[in-house]
Amino acid sequence: MAILVVGSVAFDSLETPSGKRERVLGGAATHFALAASFFTKVRVVGVVGEDFLPQHEAVLTNKGIDTTGIERAPGKSFHWTGSYVKDMNAAETLATDLNVFAAFEPKIPESYLDSEYLFLANIDPVLQARVRAQMPDVKMVAGDTMNYWIAAHRENLLKVLKELDVLLINDGEAKMLSGESNGLRAANGVRALGPKALIVKHGEYGATAYTSGRPFRAPAMPLHDVVDPTGAGDSFAGGFYGYIASQPELTPEVFRRAMFYGSVMGSLAVEKFGTERIQATTRKEIDERFEHLREISHL
Amino acid sequence: MAILVVGSVAFDSLETPSGKRERVLGGAATHFALAASFFTKVRVVGVVGEDFLPQHEAVLTNKGIDTTGIERAPGKSFHWTGSYVKDMNAAETLATDLNVFAAFEPKIPESYLDSEYLFLANIDPVLQARVRAQMPDVKMVAGDTMNYWIAAHRENLLKVLKELDVLLINDGEAKMLSGESNGLRAANGVRALGPKALIVKHGEYGATAYTSGRPFRAPAMPLHDVVDPTGAGDSFAGGFYGYIASQPELTPEVFRRAMFYGSVMGSLAVEKFGTERIQATTRKEIDERFEHLREISHL
Numbered sequence A, B: 001m002a003i004l005v006v007g008s009v010a011f012d013s014l015e016t017p018s019g020k021r022e023r024v025l026g027g028a029a030t031h032f033a034l035a036a037s038f039f040t041k042v043r044v045v046g047v048v049g050e051d052f053l054p055q056h057e058a059v060l061t062n063k064g065i066d067t068t069g070i071e072r073a074p075g076k077s078f079h080w081t082g083s084y085v086k087d088m089n090a091a092e093t094l095a096t097d098l099n100v101f102a103a104f105e106p107k108i109p110e111s112y113l114d115s116e117y118l119f120l121a122n123i124d125p126v127l128q129a130r131v132r133a134q135m136p137d138v139k140m141v142a143g144d145t146m147n148y149w150i151a152a153h154r155e156n157l158l159k160v161l162k163e164l165d166v167l168l169i170n171d172g173e174a175k176m177l178s179g180e181s182n183g184l185r186a187a188n189g190v191r192a193l194g195p196k197a198l199i200v201k202h203g204e205y206g207a208t209a210y211t212s213g214r215p216f217r218a219p220a221m222p223l224h225d226v227v228d229p230t231g232a233g234d235s236f237a238g239g240f241y242g243y244i245a246s247q248p249e250l251t252p253e254v255f256r257r258a259m260f261y262g263s264v265m266g267s268l269a270v271e272k273f274g275t276e277r278i279q280a281t282t283r284k285e286i287d288e289r290f291e292h293l294r295e296i297s298h299l
Helices: A029-035 A052-059 A099-103 A125-134 A147-152 A156-163 A171-178 A183-191 A232-246 A254-270 A276-280 A283-295 B026-038 B054-061 B097-102 B125-134 B147-152 B154-161 B171-178 B183-191 B233-245 B254-267 B276-280 B284-293
Strands: A001-006 A010-016 A019-026 A040-050 A066-072 A078-081 A092-097 A117-120 A140-144 A166-172 A198-203 A209-210 A216-218 B005-006 B010-016 B020-024 B042-048 B065-073 B078-083 B093-098 B116-118 B140-144 B165-170 B197-201 B207-210 B217-218
Touching: A001 A029, A001 A125, A001 A232, A029 A040, A029 A092, A029 A232, A029 A254, A029 A276, A040 A099, A040 A209, A040 B042, A052 A117, A052 B078, A078 A099, A117 A283, A125 A156, A125 A276, A125 B093, A125 B183, A140 B026, A147 B097, A166 A171, A166 A232, A171 A183, A171 A198, A183 A198, A183 A209, A198 A254, A198 B254, A216 A254, A216 B078, A232 A254, A232 A276, A254 A283, A254 B097, A276 B165, A283 B010, A283 B054, B005 B026, B005 B233, B026 B054, B026 B233, B026 B254, B026 B276, B042 B054, B042 B097, B054 B065, B078 B097, B078 B165, B097 B284, B116 B233, B125 B154, B140 B233, B147 B154, B147 B171, B171 B183, B171 B197, B183 B207, B197 B233, B197 B254, B217 B254, B254 B284
Parallel strands: A001 A040, A001 A117, A010 A078, A040 A066, A117 A140, A140 A166, A166 A198, B005 B042, B005 B116, B010 B078, B042 B065, B116 B140, B140 B165, B165 B197
Antiparallel strands: A010 A019, A078 A092, A198 A209, A209 A216, B010 B020, B078 B093, B197 B207, B207 B217
């Protein structure tokens, strides 16, 4: 069944210990959509500028991703410049040029309205709420956020959290949102704000899902070469949610397998710059890595 | 089969966000021996002062631990004062009073010489090597170390590493020892120094074993209350090694289960101050937590 994702479609200029890249295709919605496209139909709502060329769009449409909802606006696309040279686990933002994204007002095409799954990528919670309100009949809503919205737009964010079936954030964000330093207490604190389920990502150590039952821990793949961490979290979300949307019913077993698929897609994403690695992968390789993850974590 | 452990038997004065304790029984050999005692016979080599009273010894002997090799010396026992108030993941050392431990020269009682398993807890690598040399016929040797020996006694440590079947250290130590910041590269770098297997502990995120095959990841138990992290690593090692020593053969499956038992004992250790929680546990509770860990990590 179809996922509608709303979020950024952008260009990233990146520096990591492995090298530099200028203006590679990126953005949360891009990374999410590509990862999810291996599992289910994906529709994107976003905005780009005149620098978003047919070759960029083809990266999405080649995977069957519906780009009807990507609006073209006069000017340049969102451009983020960041460095991981000092710390591979925390991007240093060197420049954020919002460009056409500054006035982004998500518009949902008529043909998207029957999407059963909604993913609110990391954007202004006011926009997340507006999109949510336009899709009252979806079966499931998942979303992401970041430290900036937690710190400076908390009231708006709290309204969105109450609407979420699943929130996906990282350790630091869970601690910031809850005010708790212990992982389990932080998770309970965040869930008390609304999300029915919470997935906390631990980078190279995997991720933990907190639901009404016991927590569930998914391992991360031990990787010899982490080339570019950008988009790892969005790719995790895409694998997780894409797998769920591909299944007839959300059972606890499906949820667990979705965590593993999230981990697989996150691990692939970081092995090359930008979207290169995910573009080149196959469902066969994904399923092999899934089995690899099972093997390295099961008794 | 019996494990001989050589290491510190000490008193700890601790401050954590949960409170303060003065001079509670601690030391690497103590934590290790108590955790391992639930699985197999344990023999301790260490040194204590006149402040080590029958009630302290009873903590060990009540669990069937052989204390013949704990030497009594004139003066006071090793006393460590530390605080976790600023950071639960990194102890701040406020005072290290070596006392009788400063002149520690391990002596192995005749009755210990048939021990099949040797554990070299975190002490001066010169002493670790000396004990290793006195036990040439053991079936397996495992050991621990810390940043101090890695930085200031590297040459001595490197000699010990070549003798180890299993080295158990944490992320920071693996990175320091190898000079690599990537987890997998760091592990490969450490294994190249000698240890046949390496276990890297990730605190609240579990632990990874690196052997000649694929890595293996064991989850940590999500805990609502971490009262005192002291001895978590030694308790992990005790559970891991104790389980191995209890089995007729070291198969890959035994190794994996041992990782889970290590994680179980580490999680119990931190739930109360000092050795309180491990003293109070039972094999039944340990096995229940083992099953809990399986449940929260298996598809």
